[in-house]
Amino acid sequence: MKNKEYYKNRFEESDEKFKFYIHLFIYIAMSIVFIVFNLSSTPESLWFQWPIMGWGIGVVVHALKVFVFSKRMNID
Numbered sequence: 001m002k003n004k005e006y007y008k009n010r011f012e013e014s015d016e017k018f019k020f021y022i023h024l025f026i027y028i029a030m031s032i033v034f035i036v037f038n039l040s041s042t043p044e045s046l047w048f049q050w051p052i053m054g055w056g057i058g059v060v061v062h063a064l065k066v067f068v069f070s071k072r073m074n075i076d
Helices: 002-041 049-073
Strands: none
Touching: 002 049
């Protein structure tokens, strides 16, 4: 039964990593959209860094949850 638990944990870990990489891809794509939209519509007022920084904090927290804190919880 320990073997079944091991594979279940590994599947959940890979699923969480996949979700993080999707989150990261969307963040990068939307950051580009924010920059292009800002520079094409109101180049005199640069606001694109605020949503990028705010969302970036969320990406960093997600990365810490997946790659740092999950390792501590799954010590075999």
